[in-house]
Amino acid sequence: MSADRFRMLVARFRERLWVKPLLMCVVSIAAAVGASLADGTGLAHVVPATASVALETLLSIMASSMLVIATFSVGSMVAAYGAASNTATPRSFGLVVADDVSQNALSTFVGAFIFSIVALTGVKNGYFLAAGLFVLFILTAAVFGLVIVTFVRWVDNIARLGRMNSTIEKVEQATADALVRRRNRPTLGGVPVRALPRGVPVHATEVGYVQQIDVARLQTWAVSVDARVVVAALPGAFAFPDRVLAYVSVAAEGDATPELGEVMASFTIGRERRFEDDPRFGLVVLSEIAGRALSPAVNDPGTAVSILGALVRLFAQWCQPAADDDAPACDRIEVPELSVHDMFDDAFTAIARDGAGSIEVALRLQKALQSLATLGGPAMRTAAEDHARRALERATSRMDLPYDLAQVRKAAAFATPALRDD
CATH class of the missing domain: 3.90.1170 (Aldehyde Oxidoreductase; domain 3)
Structure with missing residues (x-):
């Protein structure tokens, strides 16, 4: 299996909510049962005695509370996933599901519940002796500490998960990773x-x-x-x-x-496009988020402006020198390179169309294209100037106030020789 195929499989498993909880359940069962191995050693002569009643109480508290917290965490995660799909775009769902903090939290809560049930059953049936009870008590205290730290960290994360800014950051990061790999x-x-x-x-x-x-x-x-x-x-x-x-x-x-x-x-x-090997898909998703923000039902030009900033950062990263690839080239396989013009179409066409009547978006779009025209090479400059002229034409047909249109014309002068002469 090649490294690229392995990376794709890992990405698919990260989107499955059952993978990490299942692994944590296996670890929890092994830890609870493995504590009995201490009974076959001389550890019982050097460790203090542990009351089984106290351990049963701790495990009972953990068993009853962890199931409630796990159920609550699932509900919160589902609400966050729905918010991401409704406020941003359904194409961002996979990235939100793959959030490591939320998956780790759910895995910890489910694992703690399984650990407490297995350990409590063993304690009540006399499965552990003195050394085993002491080791089980240490494990229970460690699990309690892990649950508390995970819960505090997860509460901070769940407050942001599914929100617009968080979703944009995840999409931008996934697109940046794909662009770096392709660069x-x-x-x-x-x-x-x-x-x-x-x-x-x-x-x-x-x-x-x-x-x-x-x-x-x-x-x-x-x-x-x-x-x-x-x-x-x-x-x-x-x-x-x-x-x-x-x-x-x-x-x-x-x-x-x-x-x-x-x-x-x-x-x-x-059935669906993926972010890992398809940088253009990330650009499309960012453009979709901006398009939804510019719809009459939402009317949020600020989000579109934020998307333009993210697109400039991504294309600036694309212009960075490529890292040396030590892997030998597959000299029998010919592969076309990405077209900068196609990437600009994915990123800016929808924003220019939906934001043509908004002075904030139209101005920021022209400034973004101007910065990219000076940042990249000839191909990027040509693409930026072409999109600047298209955006100006759309703004001309949509804007009613002459002053606003004059501002956009001034910003687009870098791509239009006639306007520079004026």
Whole structure:
């Protein structure tokens, strides 16, 4: 299994609420039962005696309270998930579910409940002797301390979980991580496309979005059959039975076409787009949050302005020098690089459309595009100027007050030579 595929599987498990509680339950049962191992040692001669009645009382209190707290935590988490979907965008749900603090808190509460039930059953049935009771008391005190620390930390986190600012931060961070990975590996570990795609087309066999491409697996297959593969569908592309995923060409003419099942299996296709290997999806989600904030029902231009700031930070990070990739390139796999123009379309088109009538958003959009035009290279400057002109045209058709429109025209002068001359 390649590192990229393993990372994707880990990300999917992080979105499952049952994984961490299940692991904590196993650990709790092992700890409660393992305390009896001390009875076979000489520890009973050096530790103080522990009253089983006192231990039963502590465990009973923990068992009754932890179930209530765990139920309360689940209710609070579900409310936060609903708030994130309703106030921001449903596409942010996976990131909110994967919140480590909330999952750790739920796991701790459920684990403490299981620990107390198992330990209480053992104590009442005389399963532990003197040394075992002492070790169990130490474990119970440690679990109590862990629960208190976790609860205090979780209360601080749950007050922010699902709120707009918290959701925007999570989406921005996930997008930044994806952008850094793609910046450091612009061709996903392969080599740039050298010419027009040619060879045998490999079509998708199901409908969905390309979530991940196992380039290392493609390289291994291409070496085994002496072929080259040109990827035609990057992560985020919509796949359907007629969509070409890749083109395969064998080294020598006249050779039989190799079995292409391994090529299709290297493309992970799912119902939804994912953040990990699809930086453009993060830009789309941020744009969706801004679009919802600019809707007449919400009318929150401040959130759109915050999104513009996040987009500028992300593109500024994209312009940073790429880190050296020590992994050898998969020289038989050609992968196209991301288009800056496409990324700008994902990020700014919806905001320019929905915020064309808002002077706050229109001005901040022009300033954001101007900063990106001076920050990036020629491709980013061209894309920024193009979007600035489009945004100006939309503002011209939507704004009624001449003064507001004059302000936007002034801000867009960097992209319009006629306005600079004026």
